[in-house]
Amino acid sequence: MSNDTILQPIAFCLASDNAAVRERLAAHPFWVLEFPEDLKRRLRETQSRISGRALEESTPPHVVLNQAARLLIPDLISITSRITDSGVQPWLYGFVDQERPEEPPIESVLLRAMLNAWLRTVFRPLFPSPALMDLLQQVQTLPLVWRREEIDLCYWSQAPNGTARPYREIDQHCIQNGFVLMPDLVAARLAALELGNAQTRYFRFKRAPLAPGRRGCELVSWPPQRESQGTRTWYWSIVITVTLQTVPFQSYPQLHLNLSVRRWVSQPLRYTPAETISAYLLDSLPWLAADQQRQCFQVASLVRCSRKVRERASEETGPVLGYCWNDELVELLNELHWAERLPDPQQLTQEPSAWLERALTGRSPQAALAFRTGMRPDHGEGVGFSLSDRRFMVEQIAELLAPDFVLRSPLERYGTRRFIVHPPNPFFPQEKPDRGQPAQTRACAERRRAVAEALGERQTLTIIVRYQTATALQAVRLALCEVLGYPLESSEGTIWTTPELRLAVRSEPLGEMGRALGIKERSRGWAAEHWRLKIQERAEAIAQTLPEAADPCGVIIELPDADFFRQDGDPKAALRLGFARKGYLTQFLTPPTSDREGEASQDSLQERARSAVRDLLRQCGVLGAPPRLLLKARVQKPPFQIPEPLHYLAAWLIHRNRRGSETHLPQYLPIVVYLRSDSHLVLVRAPGFEDWLPYREAALQLARMEQARQRDHEAVRQFLLKTLHTLLPTRGETILFCDACNLRQSWPWLGNERITSSLPPELERFPQLRIVRIRTVSPEVPEWYAFDPKRQARGKDPYALSQGLFRDATNPTVFYSVQEKPPSAKNQVKSSSKLSHRPRKLAQTSEGERLPFDDPQGMAWNPRIVELTIARQSHEQRPDDVLMCAAVAHELRARIAVQFGAPTILPLPLHLAHRLEEYTLPLRPAELRPWQGAEEAAEESSEAGDDENED
Template sequence: MYHTIRVTAYEPDPLHGPWREEMKVLRLGEKLHTELTKMQAEAHTGAVRPDRLPVRRLNSLLQAMAPGVLATGRNAGTDGRLPWLYAREAVPREVLGPVIGTWSAGLSPDEDDTEGADLETRIRSGDPAEAVQLPQWEAESIDLTETVTSAGGTAEPAARLYSLLPEWVAFRLAARTFHTGSMVLHFRVESSGNAARLVSWPPQRYERRGQTWYYSACLNITVHTVPFAPRFRVHVSTQVRRWATRLDVPPYQLGGATVLLDVPLPWPGGPDRGHRLMANTLGYDRRLKELAWRRHSPAPLMPELDVVGNYPQPAELFARPEHWINGSGDVAAGIVYHPSIGPHEVGPGLMPQERAALDAWVEEGLRPMLTRVPDLTRVTRRNTPSLLPAGRDREVRDTQLVLQRRAALARALNGRLLEVDVYWQSPETRAALLTELPKLIGLPPGERVGAADGDTWEWRCEGIGIRVRLQAAGPLADAMPISRDRKRPKADRLAEAVEERCRLVADRKGMCSEETGLVITEIADKDRFAAVPDSDPKHALRIAWARQGRLSQFMNLPDGDEGGLEHRAKWTWLDAFRQLGAIAPPAHRVGAGIPGDLQYVALWLIQRTRKGPMRRAVRQLVAVRIRPGDGPGDIEGWDAERTEWVSYPKLLLLLSQAEEPAEKSAAGCSDDAAADRHGPRTTPRSGMEHHWQRDTERQIRALLFQLRDRPTLLLADAGNLRQCWPALRNGELERDMLGFGTESAQRHTLYGDDLRVVLVRDSNARGEVPEWYAHDTKGKVGFAEGVWGTPEVESRVFASTASKPHTVAKLPKGLMKLAPTAQGRTAPGKTAWNPGQLEITVLCCLSEKALVDSGREGDVPDRPAEWATLAHQLRYHDDYPPLARPLPLHLARLAGQYVLPVARTKEGRKPPSTP
């Protein structure tokens, strides 16, 4: 058993002091910014923000083509006085001029516009005598460890370090080579917003099935904060980046693939030659009806800068990706692989030993400015709750599990008959569902009833009654016909198709019992509907059944694997039980410090952008409560409109009715709504955004006052909730305090004498929580599960790690994919997966100070480690592999499957039935 884990995170070394670097800084200047903004406004008269320059493409171009440029400053497109470019040395005017000039040509509304053409000529020339001159570089000494400490004790880096420091670290590491086995890897830098990546280049090769497959090592570098930590951190995560050698999809199905260009600099001399890869996006343009460079890609500007180079055209790159990854002349291009474009013989992920080797290489390269974050040690040996023993007697355990499921279902039904309609397409699925149901809950053989008017089966046992009616799905599971009228919004065209499917379901309802509570529908995999966007009927059927007051579950068509079919049938029923509320957390094994009548409450923000399943933006706060041992209604949801707790199934049906006016929900629902995820509290984008934020906070406060009747553990995912509750940002947190709106934070006991608040956070697709591996004093590395922390008694931040998945249980921990040995030639084909770390922050508990402040000096104070252990144990359940989050949060998040706002059609629609 490992007793220590190591996280791949680094922090400023206090023994080194400030880390100062001499840089060159460039600002656009007010005059040039004004002229460029004027051109932008004239070229795009309908632009929402004519005062904002579209500098993203220019930034990408400069980072790739201007030697020495490190990073770009934020908001330079809105204010010419702000720093725009950071470089290790001034970029020559003969280099900067053509790059800015080529970009500015795209701002001109007309080729005959003499003013725009004249500006382009002047920028390109760089002539000091011209009226508008290029900006001058300024020298500046920048501290790459510049920090401000919040009132709660959280160290926050200067805002510009979120983009600047990852670039500096990446170039520092790229200057070195990584030796692994007999291989030597060279790295290039890829810029990505507030992050930087190191990509080994050229890619490595793996011969398999008569074809060459390409892959690289990839290191993601980001800057983050940790609640109450005295220093900010640099996270370095590792992965395998796979490259496409063929695309098994038609061009019109390519939504947006990342393409990295390896191009020579058109200008001699300067630093960083050969260290950059230029990021672009390749996708199908439905307006042009052809493949094109998309999303501010700088690739279209390259021929303007280098008329000699041979650069790939989108259609050619799509047709011959392997040709371009090997290079044509001095230019090479790699399409980053995604599962949607076909199979790949190289497996994702790295095993612990290889990750540890890369981590050691990074640590060496960052000395002495940055030092490794201290290792974490176990805080408890009680890693799991009271789960059924996984001993040798599997039959006994299975029997106990069956009884446990049946008792949970009986509590959820509370004497009601459960009626299930199954709409099937294949006899195999029909048979599997009928077989797995009685096995899961230990029912006697079912009785076939009502053969004259359908295929119906019934089971009754110990207070449970289940009736299953089976019918052919027919046109219910067909692809939805979507109007091709491009002049109408996608949401409106989709809404019409949804309403038509709802009418079809309503017609079928006449064949079903009025008491049916659940519908299982067999449909094809979503990939089968990819040819026609929005034609997948799954969400429409969920809406249709919810309007009839029924929950819904789906199962895909068989894939030829009989064992897999049984497994999927089992999980279909388990997911159905979960929707019925027939699930409860096992009894914890934390200790006497946890109140016996504790209730769990989880908050989750459901968000849908205009790219969501219904093409409408909406946000919905969901609250789920679990009161273990309270009998029927153990799991409930908060009905904000009626201000009452309702059963979990009823919550799901109510959420299916949730709608916001488009003008309200659209505010702040863009894809970059969480861009400022660590910095100080910012002003909302608009008055509507501000109103929504305040309204959500009022809902949370009202909810807290409804929970004062008993001890409560409030669980929230900080990465999910901080958009509507800004006080959950790391820089705003204070121990045992809760803040709302612009008011000062107050002690949490004002919201409940026995309230505790625990925040969890995962990597959130941005590396917010670092990767990890276990190690010991003998140099061995591997996996470990448990709760981990620092030696400080008053520490509030812990790490939760779960057991390794069974899919990698048999893989050797020392598997080397970047440098396969003679004994492991097939190692690159293996899939490696490491359990993620869940960060647990005990924000509010009854600490000694909290008790004194609330006049309860004589009470025994809480131990934060015990509440972190409780949150960790809530990730475990006998029926599931360890959950990504505690069970209450898991249930709140899955409730979002029913938040499917539909645009109103011209005819309107029938209001949904009251569940």
């Protein structure tokens, strides 16, 4: 890759220096509606009086109200979450229809009807009838009035650190919020876009409301595209998500456009791993006249029923699960006499193509269910857009948005690997020697040496294979041979001794401990508690059959995926807990089940077995080599110096919500991981640990923490600062890695408007410390494409994928890391396209250039940008520190992890911290406030269907 390559973020900036643009955008109109503070106060007072709890602890449930707003109110830009909290305003933003600029999204009388229905639905079981009647009467006198406001989109202030603040606060309420309203302006223009040309398909877009609490606008191409292969048909759409973002120390905001594929459920649905499915509905609203109907989607959620509606004897299709609309939402709609207008859930899930075909033929109503990875049957459409598609769409969008918005300036590439020697990873050597050759033997010896370094001297590593099929057992034994050189002819349980390591391998059938948990049908109120009880019973039964592990011991367990267990209870969490209680680490091996793998299933199983062995070694704290980065000896004047030794710290908050936890309990647990550049040792500290523990012991200790921890941001911050204040005085040059999205709620200094290029005040006393703040989450970091100006000047195709460290010359402490594509994407062709209708055989030009060609099933992979913001002391004494920290963070993402032969999203210390989350499986809830706990659970559940887009 040429060092002349530059990176073009898919980010637009307002041309605010253009006088005509400033005049045109000085008064952008929008509708705003506030939730009456009097009603909030009455609700909290009534709730406090009835429950006997303090007024400040009362949080009236609001989630179903926002769900109803998302479904029933057209033309919404944004819905504020936790709207019943005191002072949280405004509730709704609506966009102004230019054809009806004086008509708000919905009349006040209809809003009152919706609020009445919400009160009767949610509070009838909680409040006595007189109190509820008083509230219903109060609603009739509430000032529910939309206000038509205007915002100067060319105005923004700056935070003390120089970061743009694209919003205004009026009476301590953020009313004129550019984060919400500038994307609305862009979405209004994109809704009129017909994307495409003579060589491609054509796409038109409709707006869809985002989930409560999410900022930005979403546009979905409609009608959907239809693809067929044999007798099967699939449907998909383009999704453009527009958000306004800021960059640390950058004085202006920028619009990020994320381009993704939304695949629609196209075959009768047999299984979904998610609790909810987002349904996109396009229908006329009964309270609007025919000439007032809006052409935007409404969104509601389907949930899995607690029982199976029927069983099919056919092994080909398997059991069919039942689905229904969210119970509280349906109850609210019944109060409005509108529930009968919702499509039948079983028809939607079992005849999805019939509803999608309505869109292609122009019939109404129309509906589509968002497909998510893991659903069965699988989807035939490939995910992601290729480089050619991405560039084509950006160029058309840029033309539409000009002259008001322009693409931001490109990022310059900085080739750090010209100066840095990367430590070789023996688990993934760059060369691929033949089996049995000396090089392979040396690689196995290096791996065994790395394992011994992690476990300590005179330790024996025991690996137990708990198998269900002889094929899986043989695959694991062969993987141990390939990875560690373990002789296949070794007898069962024999300790294999080498100069580097003592290794024992045993195998046993998994037996009854691997059967489903046998979850019975329970009411929704205590189903999660019943699930935890079953996990606890199985874990205790497993632990009783095991001896205490005397030496480091790991277990590779052959277990089908969650689809196999369906509603009967996946035993994975129970297996992990049961083995951990006796000191055993666990790694699961899932046999291939997809029909698409076909003849490659044996190769797939073998690769999974190798991955299982390597990941088990990662759990043991194994590093392929010390994370030591050196400057090349031949470099005469290196641009920076790397201290030796260099200490690495990673601060991470284990934050698992109910939906993402196998035990259906949230967990909020801070941890700190410590490495140093001249050592294989990985240490971990967490609340409840008496001291720093080796990585392996820390994983087991986390699994033994049965009590969930309550969310307490200040406690998290204090733990991190106390740990740093205790450790740093005894350490030399140190880099602390933090993920902004993961930790900024607990440590506000990590936010864009508070971060500084110097250390925060509480850490100023440690001049040897540098902090690297990382952002990886879309849409906070932009998508991108790369091009080479020299190739462009020669008339050749300049566009390509790229890798390396990039920077904005005007922002010296912010860098952008892009790693190479993984081996799994090596066959990706940049000219494959989901937009083009050109056959592949006609894609080659006479000059040898390849034009975009039709390839809807092709998978497109685009490396993610990782933003790096550096903070340090002694700017004058160490001017090269910023570049050194960025280069180290970039290189610690390269192929350095034991279990991945590809770059990781996070630098190694953060990656290791993140992976410890799999061992947090609490069985007893924290002492949460009951009202707050129930509301948070509902809010998390309501957002389950918001991540359907696949890049």
